[in-house]
Each structure stands twice: as C-alpha cells, then as structure tokens.
Amino acid sequence: MRSVNSLRLKDLGEREIIRKLLELIPEPKLTRSNRIDDAVLLKDFDLVVSCDAVCDITDKLPGMKWADLGWKLGVMCVSDVASKGACPLGTLISLNAPSELEMEVVEEFYEGLVEASREYGFEIWGGDLGEAPRFLASLFMLGKVKRRFISRRGAREGDLVLVTGKFGLTGAAYHLLLRGGQAPSEHVRNTIVQAAYRPRARLREGVILSEIDGVSSSIDSSDGLAESLYQLCDVNQIGIVLERVPIAQEAIEYAEYNGIEPLELALYGGEEYEIVFTVRRSSLDEVLDRLLSIGCRAEVIGTVIKERGLFLKVEDQVQPIERRGWEHYSRSRNRNKYLGANLCTW
Amino acid sequence: MRSVNSLRLKDLGEREIIRKLLELIPEPKLTRSNRIDDAVLLKDFDLVVSCDAVCDITDKLPGMKWADLGWKLGVMCVSDVASKGACPLGTLISLNAPSELEMEVVEEFYEGLVEASREYGFEIWGGDLGEAPRFLASLFMLGKVKRRFISRRGAREGDLVLVTGKFGLTGAAYHLLLRGGQAPSEHVRNTIVQAAYRPRARLREGVILSEIDGVSSSIDSSDGLAESLYQLCDVNQIGIVLERVPIAQEAIEYAEYNGIEPLELALYGGEEYEIVFTVRRSSLDEVLDRLLSIGCRAEVIGTVIKERGLFLKVEDQVQPIERRGWEHYSRSRNRNKYLGANLCTW
Known part of the structure; x- marks a missing residue:
C-alpha cells in the first residue's frame, strides 16, 4: 500500500531519482564508468552505447519542424558519443505515437533523422513502433571508440x-x-x-x-x-x-x-x-x-x-x-x- | 502544407508504416537482415541489438503490477535476442514519465526489470530519463551471438x-x-x-x-x-x-x-x-x-x-x-x- 504522502518525481529531481534507481541496479561488469558518463563504454568491444529521447510536448519548440526534431534527436546522441571520443556507428529508434497522427509527420521526423545520419555518418538499423498517447521517440546509438574513451573523470588541479x-x-x-x-x-x-x-x-x-x-x-x-x-x-x-x-x-x-x-x-x-x-x-x-x-x-x-x-x-x-x-x-x-x-x- | 485528407497512422497499419519509413532510410552496411528480423546483427562484432517499449496505457493490464511491467519489458527484449540465437549482455533504458508520478511506481518498475536481468543474465548499463505525459519505457538490448545468428530467412520446402x-x-x-x-x-x-x-x-x-x-x-x-x-x-x-x-x-x-x-x-x-x-x-x-x-x-x-x-x-x-x-x-x-x-x- 502506498502512503498518501508518497514522493512524486517532481519532489525529487533528476539526480535524486537516478541515485535512488542506481541503488536497485546491480553493478555491471561489462562496462566502465556507466554511472558517471552519458555514453557507456563496453570494455571488451571498444564500443559505447547511449540513448536519448524527444517528446513533442517537451521538445518541439514553436515553429520547429518535425524534421528539425528528428535531426535534433540524432544530434543529441551523436554529442553524447562524440564527447567520449567515439564515432557513431548506428542507431535503433523506438517510435511511439498516437494512431491519429498523420503519417507525414512521422515521415518528416524520419527525414530529419536521416539527414543527421548522413551528416554524422551513422546508420539507422531498425527499431520498434508502438502506440502511445503522444509522440515520443527514443534513440539508441552504438559508437566505436576511436583511440580512447574520454571519461568525465580525470580532471585534476591545475588542468x-x-x-x-x-x-x-x-x-x-x-x-x-x-x-x-x-x-x-x-x-x-x-x-x-x-x-x-x-x-x-x-x-x-x-x-x-x-x-x-x-x-x-x-x-x-x-x-x-x-x-x-x-x-x-x-x-x-x-x-x-x-x-x-x-x-x-x-x-x-x-x-x-x-x-x-x-x-x-x-x-x-x-x-x-x-x-x-x-x-x-x-x-x-x-x-x-x-x-x-x-x-x-x-x-x-x-x-x-x-x-x-x-x-x-x-x-x-x-x-x-x-x-x-x-x-x-x-x-x-x-x-x-x-x-x-x-x-x-x- | 498538408492536405486535409492526409493519411493517419491508423489508416495504414504497422507493416505499411514500416514499409514507407524504410523507403526513407539508406540501406545499412554494418548489419545483416535488419529489415526482416526483430534483432539486428552487427556483422563485425557478432552482436545483435533490439529494442521494445511499454506504455502504461497500452501494456499495463488490469491487476498487473508495475514490477510485472518492468519484468515483461525485459522478457520482450530477451525473447527477440534469444530467437536469433544470441544471449543478452546488457540494456539501456529510456524512461519517460509524468512529473506527478510517484517515485515508488518507478522503483517497482525497476525492481521487475532487475528481476528479469537476474533471471536472464543481462546487465542494466544506464539510460535516459525524461518527462512525458504518460509512462513510457523503451529498452535497448545488446546481445552476443553464441554460435550463429538464426534469421527468419532460411526455411524451405519440406522443413x-x-x-x-x-x-x-x-x-x-x-x-x-x-x-x-x-x-x-x-x-x-x-x-x-x-x-x-x-x-x-x-x-x-x-x-x-x-x-x-x-x-x-x-x-x-x-x-x-x-x-x-x-x-x-x-x-x-x-x-x-x-x-x-x-x-x-x-x-x-x-x-x-x-x-x-x-x-x-x-x-x-x-x-x-x-x-x-x-x-x-x-x-x-x-x-x-x-x-x-x-x-x-x-x-x-x-x-x-x-x-x-x-x-x-x-x-x-x-x-x-x-x-x-x-x-x-x-x-x-x-x-x-x-x-x-x-x-x-x-
């Protein structure tokens, strides 16, 4: 039974939510620095993985085209990967939208994502399509570490x-x-x-x-x-x-x-x-x-x-x-x- | 300008939507059979990637606990990977939820996902957290091909x-x-x-x-x-x-x-x-x-x-x-x- 005074997400803030969730999750062995970096390094493969999402309500600014939103989702993931010293290889997209949405909207969104894929050299491998009350797309990106993974950790006095x-x-x-x-x-x-x-x-x-x-x-x-x-x-x-x-x-x-x-x-x-x-x-x-x-x-x-x-x-x-x-x-x-x-x- | 009679997603159905989207996407070179199998094979790495999503409105049956929904999302991805002859290694989760949602709900969902991760031996590496009007979680899974990738393609007369x-x-x-x-x-x-x-x-x-x-x-x-x-x-x-x-x-x-x-x-x-x-x-x-x-x-x-x-x-x-x-x-x-x-x- 939940108490009447249960904490809501807005009472906690992102950092505290993540801290609490990390307590539930066993420490991974295949990755390095997954708890501090936006992109996770898979040690045995020199690969990084990252994900980001956009929702029409929260991310589509007035005047922004659907193609812009698709482009931006690509850029968000590329930036995560690039800041770790890796090159994007490809993506899977989880696309969730209302059944009333026009097909043209989805096509425009994809056109923007494809533009980003051409600009930054990643492939679009596939994904999942489902119904949801609002447009929400999550992008999962796999990248290859070029020479070494640059973590957030490593700065020291004098740098x-x-x-x-x-x-x-x-x-x-x-x-x-x-x-x-x-x-x-x-x-x-x-x-x-x-x-x-x-x-x-x-x-x-x-x-x-x-x-x-x-x-x-x-x-x-x-x-x-x-x-x-x-x-x-x-x-x-x-x-x-x-x-x-x-x-x-x-x-x-x-x-x-x-x-x-x-x-x-x-x-x-x-x-x-x-x-x-x-x-x-x-x-x-x-x-x-x-x-x-x-x-x-x-x-x-x-x-x-x-x-x-x-x-x-x-x-x-x-x-x-x-x-x-x-x-x-x-x-x-x-x-x-x-x-x-x-x-x-x- | 979109025409008044624009087709909506519900007018097309999933297969037709995917067919139209695939026309927009350049053919990938790093993968095999990505257009027919639910999990995509990355040829150079003997890895497969897959994604699935659950939304509270469409997937949470009456009486189903949030932990059940987390478990089920894990199972959905494991099944995609397993049916290709691969073992799951780990996942990223894109979690989107209203700010009014109780933290306990998210924790219960994670507990179910963690249970599935223990049962099927995959790790939870990280993910993305964002606001959305309804609870929607997308899971991205990376798996390792054990001996060979089993495609949907290969059946022949007499099998x-x-x-x-x-x-x-x-x-x-x-x-x-x-x-x-x-x-x-x-x-x-x-x-x-x-x-x-x-x-x-x-x-x-x-x-x-x-x-x-x-x-x-x-x-x-x-x-x-x-x-x-x-x-x-x-x-x-x-x-x-x-x-x-x-x-x-x-x-x-x-x-x-x-x-x-x-x-x-x-x-x-x-x-x-x-x-x-x-x-x-x-x-x-x-x-x-x-x-x-x-x-x-x-x-x-x-x-x-x-x-x-x-x-x-x-x-x-x-x-x-x-x-x-x-x-x-x-x-x-x-x-x-x-x-x-x-x-x-x-």
Whole structure:
C-alpha cells in the first residue's frame, strides 16, 4: 500500500531519482564508468552505447519542424558519443505515437533523422513502433571508440578548462520562442532560432580530443554550461574558476535588447552541444592547433582548482556561480526558466 | 502544407508504416537482415541489438503490477535476442514519465526489470530519463551471438515447423481481464493471468537452436502464433500447413467455459514468447533431444510447403488460416480483439 504522502518525481529531481534507481541496479561488469558518463563504454568491444529521447510536448519548440526534431534527436546522441571520443556507428529508434497522427509527420521526423545520419555518418538499423498517447521517440546509438574513451573523470588541479564554441544562442531562442522576447534584427532572430532548431554536434572535435593524451576529462554541454561544469566538479571532486565565458555575438545583442544578462543565457541556456573538457597545461598548444586544423576555435575558459565549487573571476573578484541547470523533474522548476507553460502543461 | 485528407497512422497499419519509413532510410552496411528480423546483427562484432517499449496505457493490464511491467519489458527484449540465437549482455533504458508520478511506481518498475536481468543474465548499463505525459519505457538490448545468428530467412520446402511450448494462455488472460470473461476455477485463473503478467522468454532454447545447423529459420511468437507463421511465410516465400496447434490445458478449459474456440486463443492471442522455428528433417531428433535435455518439450506443428499461405489440416481437410495478428495501428482494429476500450482510449 502506498502512503498518501508518497514522493512524486517532481519532489525529487533528476539526480535524486537516478541515485535512488542506481541503488536497485546491480553493478555491471561489462562496462566502465556507466554511472558517471552519458555514453557507456563496453570494455571488451571498444564500443559505447547511449540513448536519448524527444517528446513533442517537451521538445518541439514553436515553429520547429518535425524534421528539425528528428535531426535534433540524432544530434543529441551523436554529442553524447562524440564527447567520449567515439564515432557513431548506428542507431535503433523506438517510435511511439498516437494512431491519429498523420503519417507525414512521422515521415518528416524520419527525414530529419536521416539527414543527421548522413551528416554524422551513422546508420539507422531498425527499431520498434508502438502506440502511445503522444509522440515520443527514443534513440539508441552504438559508437566505436576511436583511440580512447574520454571519461568525465580525470580532471585534476591545475588542468585548464576548454570549450569548443560559444554559448547563449539556444538560451536566447528559448526566451524568444517561449517568453515573448523580441529580436533586435532578422539576422539575430534567424541565428538564435536556427541554433535551437538545428543544433550541431562536435563529432570531429571529439575524435581529435581522444587522440591527445593530455585531454583529461570531457562532457557535452547539453545540460547547460554551468551544470556541465558542476558535473565535472562532482565527479572529479574538484572546483573550477572561470576566467571568461565565450558568448555568441547574437546572444549578447539579443540579451541587451531584452534587458537580460548575456551571461545568464550562456551559463543556463542548455540544449547546446559543445564539448566542455579539461587539458593538462603541457597539451594546450597541441589541443588548440589540432582543433584549429578542422576549423574549431576552442577557448580556455578557466582552471581546475582544489577547492570544490564553480566560480567566476571578474577583475580579481572571485564569485560563486549558482547551480541551476537543466534538470528534469526539478522541484524548483529552474529548468523551466526559459520554458513556457505551453511546453509543460501536464 | 498538408492536405486535409492526409493519411493517419491508423489508416495504414504497422507493416505499411514500416514499409514507407524504410523507403526513407539508406540501406545499412554494418548489419545483416535488419529489415526482416526483430534483432539486428552487427556483422563485425557478432552482436545483435533490439529494442521494445511499454506504455502504461497500452501494456499495463488490469491487476498487473508495475514490477510485472518492468519484468515483461525485459522478457520482450530477451525473447527477440534469444530467437536469433544470441544471449543478452546488457540494456539501456529510456524512461519517460509524468512529473506527478510517484517515485515508488518507478522503483517497482525497476525492481521487475532487475528481476528479469537476474533471471536472464543481462546487465542494466544506464539510460535516459525524461518527462512525458504518460509512462513510457523503451529498452535497448545488446546481445552476443553464441554460435550463429538464426534469421527468419532460411526455411524451405519440406522443413518441419516447431514450437517450444503451448499457446493460448495469454489470449485467455486478455479475454478474462479486458472482456469480462470468467475463469472456471482459481487454478485456471491463476495460470492464465500469471502467463500474461509474468511471461517467460526461451533463452536457453534459443542458444541450443543456434548450435544446430539444421535449424533453418526462427522467430518469436510475440505477435501471435498465426502472424509469426505468416511472417515466416512472407520472408521465405513459402507456405506452411499446420497439422496441430499445441494449446495449454488451462486455455482449453477457459475457452470452453466461455464459449470461445480454443484455437482462436492459440492462434491470435499474441504477447506469448515461444520460439517458432523450422528444421531440416534430418535434424529433428537432435533438436528434440537437445531441447528435452533442458526440459523443453518442443513439438512439430506442421510442414513447409511451396504454395504460399498458412493452412490448417483437419482430418485430411486443408483450410486456410485467416491473417489477423497483433499489428499496431491496424485500420481493421483486429489487434483489439482482446483489448478493451480501457486500453485504447486515445
């Protein structure tokens, strides 16, 4: 008999739910670091596996096409795999939809997924099709480790913290599309909306990072830059001091036009698929050069310190960065900062 | 712009939906027979991958516990893998649920899945957790081919058709639980309900079959015995004449008590996880002996013939068996034969 006061998922938040579920699950022997990394390494095969899901209610932004949603699901999985230094091989898709849904919708969704499969070189092997009250697709991806698996674990004091790109566009897009924000120009509007509709994964970058021994840990920024950095701090029992946060020019323009802090968009936007990684100082030049050779201007954003926590250094003042990321089922509903009621009506 | 008369999923049925989607997807190179088998073989790794999903609305029968649903999802995937001659290694789970759901529900579901993982020897590696309007869990399973992959393709004229067990219990349970049927005794009630709540997969049987060269094709009976046989007919461009259909004693008793044809329950019940396979005549004794050695009384139910179609031979009369299986989104809604409105309200 359940008690009247049973805890609901929203009372716990994603991290606590996962912690409780992990208590029920026997420790696997075939994998490494499955409890800390988004993609799981199968030791005997040098393969990684990962899964992600999209639901029309929670993930389909206003104006987003079904093909965009299919593309994005592919990118979400590729990013998980790439940030571990692996290349995607193929996928299975579990597609669940109402029987009233138009076939064209499903076809458009698949067209987007197929586009992503061409862009990132993975195959679509098959899947499962079933009825459900809303559109919900889960993608399972298998990837091959190129040279070595890069875990989230491995950062240590003195390492440098880097990112593969600039932040803030997706946060701006969520504000624009869900909170009634205004874009200062067509160019800004197009840039930020496109970043949210058609995000890109850093596949070639991840493969290069796996080839450089001095890369000590890696995570993708899908939960938001601040939350991703906090996760690196937790796993490695370290702290990070940021000296700068690279923000996309269009996000800055959008933020200023709408009276928002650009830093807010960059730290907490989420759904951005950059790689956030740490590097031994001696490997910095090699990392920057190798990434530049494929057109990626990676930037040093901070340093790993011994003291736990995430901090921002501004003109010799060090201040803590609040932890509020993209956590499903969060009681505080911080995740809905940029999500309007139209995406969370249930 | 979509036309007003756009086709909906229910207008097409599962097979036609899949056919249309396959047209969009480039042919994979890393896999074999992915377009005909439920589990896909990755050639270079001797691995198979499979996925299945359960939704509370469509899959949780009245009286079924959440732990039963977790167990069943595990069994569904194990059965896919086992019928291909592979052993499950591990799984990822994509779990989507409303934020209002009680944590205990999710824990119970996991407990059932963990029970299945212990029973069938697979690991739970991780997964993805997200919000959705209803409970929907997709399981991705990776398995290792033991000796060889047994495809659905391979049956030829003169082969014998066998099954690993008896049919009809699940069909009876659906009738009892969803159509107001009455059980003639507690024993019958418990047996049929337990078969639906806690189905079992034929893992050891599948492994043995993969070790015998004369086993020419294999499929699990999850779509119903008749539909599974029809699928073997389609893939192999053959026909099958059944000489007998093994029906569980309790299903016969249930059917007679409720004025239903027992054969109806056995052919169209679905959600039963026996292996349906074909064997060269010269291998029959070896197959029967090897399976008996692990306590499985497999039975010959018919013969592969050249003429297309599925037939039943009764006292020298051969009559065709109607095709109506467990097809999602079927326009004719035959799949709902034993599914009441309470499971399909949308």
